Amino acid sequence: MDRLELIKRNVQEIVTEGELEELLNKKEAPRAYVGYEPSGKIHMGHVLTVNKLIDLQKAGFEITVLLADVHAYLNRKGTLEEVRKIADYNKRCFIALGLDKEKTNFVYGSDYQLGAEYMLNVLKLSRAVTLNRARRSMDEVGRAMDDPTVSQMVYPLMQAIDIAMLGVDIAVGGIDQRKIHMLARENLKNLGFETPICIHTPILLGLDGTKMASSKENFISVDDTEEEIYKKLKKAYCKIGDTEENPILALFRYHIFPRYETVVIERPEKFGGNITYMSYEEMENAFVAESVHPMDLKNSAAKYINEILDTVRKVLL
Template sequence: MPSDLTPDQKYELLARNLQEVLGEEKIKTVLKERDLKIYWGTATTGKPHVAYFVPMSKIADFLRAGAEVTILFADLHAYLDNMKAPWELLALRVQYYEHSIKAMLQSIGVSIDKLKFVKGTEYQLSKEYTLDVYRMSSVITEHDAKKAGAEVVKQVEHPLLSGLLYPGLQALDEEYLKVDAQFGGIDQRKIFTFAEKYLPQLGYQKRAHFMNPMVPGLTGAKMSSSEDESKIDLLDSPADVKKKLKKAFCEPGNIENNGILSFVKHVIFPLFKPDEMFVVPRKEEFGGDAKYDTFNALEKAFAAEEVHPGDLKTATENYINRLLEPIRKTFQDPKLKALAAKAYPTPTKQKGGAAAGAIEEITPSRLDIRVGKIVEVGKHPDADALYVEKIDLGEAVPRTIVSGLVNFVPIEEMNNRMVVVLCNLKAAKMRGVESQGMVLCASTDDPKQVEPLLPPEGAVVGERISIENFDGTPDEVLNPKKKVWEKLQVDLKTNGECMAQWQENYLLTKSGGKIRAKSMSNAPIR
């Protein structure tokens, strides 16, 4: 513990590079008497990636300031957040996270002897905690619970009760871990203010909160475990790092939503020793290596286009590989390789899309959605509200699909129309005519409105439509007994700009074109 730091110097270390601190005066009061107790929690869902160095770097600051830090592996939260982690895999994923985070901390020179690691279910299933969950549920409104989780728990039209419980459990963690403050991203702010409101109603003290800014991923949007091009995995090879950085968004002079600059600011510079500088390697003909002792100097040079994006990427690549190399070596251990395979199994597809020897995960990559063209259309012989369409989907023979669009789209607008089709539903008879798919539409019930989704200009018949951030092979046929489509459909909707999304991830053609509705915004897709 650094004994030569004053309370003000400790606070400066605790608060540097943060976007916001709630309870500043409370923290300073505690620091005059003793060192702070802080916890950081992570839900054990997708694999930790290089963006986890952002909170790890900040945890290093906390430790330098003499704080007692608890890292919570929030396994129960992982399950409650839309069941992102199957119950059967929770224990394995906690183990994977523990090994990964310990390796990251050791990579940046943080002694894990000073840290406490806790698994959520070690205390969250106790009688006392459970009773407090019930007590909290008696004072929290549905509105406040949903609002608190808006930036963290995926929002759907009909939320599961588990997602509404999530913020309350995170608030209670502050009391049960006996900390002075909780640390997280700015996306957690609503949960933090929720905790400040409701913990005192149970007779518990209000805690302070530290918030990191959200660091954009390599594509310029939020770095995501499910978006391979957005993030660098902890075990990516140097060749993979180079490939992903090469594709990364880094426009000359543009310092907005620049994931590379953000990573340099929040990870690389805070880890430098006092005399260390950021080196941008350049050939002598271009002026030789450039060195920067502060991030502000580097950012200013990049904004003035004195630093080329290619040179910044090369420099960042060197520092990232320096951080990852010890982690790669750690995970060469056969036991850790086996753990990774068990914690994150790759489903093996069988006929009908069933997974062999692995936990079945409900992800949108299982949907076979394609661009189609209606080549023939007529009224259903036994149903006035239904069309019977022949749709070219790039197959040898057009498919027959029945759609309830008679009251919404005139028949003259149907023929030769480009549409978006879900192709791997089990064929079903609709009033005697077998339908071999579904034309996807934006649709509301009150008032009843329906608009077929529109492929972008230049879309090719038969082209597969993917969901942004989700890769994988579609099921041959969606199993109706497991209600795969029904579970995924609740998160399909248009956004405020009429663009089609699944949990805020766009529906895209191969060229990156976006699927949209003509005029219906914030409408379910079915």
């Protein structure tokens, strides 16, 4: 797979592709980052952007991971001390998932976001962005946005300034980050900074085919046990013929195929024996043609996900 193909695989949107191609021609080692609000449960949604960072690392990018403790604090997720502690745990998870420890630059928000230069930039940006726009940019990111706090209006401004101050060419994130990224793209130039390229990954559905939510426990997180994963996947939504909203197929597409050259679905002889797929598309076609059964996919998905998470479990012990 060539560099551009690797970067583009499994992404929902690149803003813009032309700018990306230009960047690749211009720079040998461009810089990209993802920011994460520290979270007690790192789930497969987080892992999807980690996978993209690993792709970018393979494509020669320099990677920064922002452990966004101040952002989590502004988003009313806990005290600064609490979120900072969770950030340490998250860092260990990300390394265990395959980000190269030597080559990844881990940064805590609180280590640089409280400086004078940073804050002055946030204040400058605050004059250029309307309250309405700041609020809308937080639609899919903010907690309890029916009654937002001022801190949640500062949040997107700081995220935009992060892009500038971390000196990255590319901001990576789920498609839920889109409105904040657009705000950054429109305003950073006027403050004398480069306009960032943005890469957006899709947002995974929960295992029951509805929106992921911690209250519903409808997702796999990296600290699930082997049995929990078999149990969760066994009852996951995987309707015959449905390829659009199929969380099991999504696991293969976004998590398993990127880490394995070929995927073997194990089946008893009497159901046709094992089948090997060389690509996600090949598996999806077989699923549509009903030549592979949801139950067989579920069992194999559990086996592969457990294999992937085994290294994480060992590191977290």
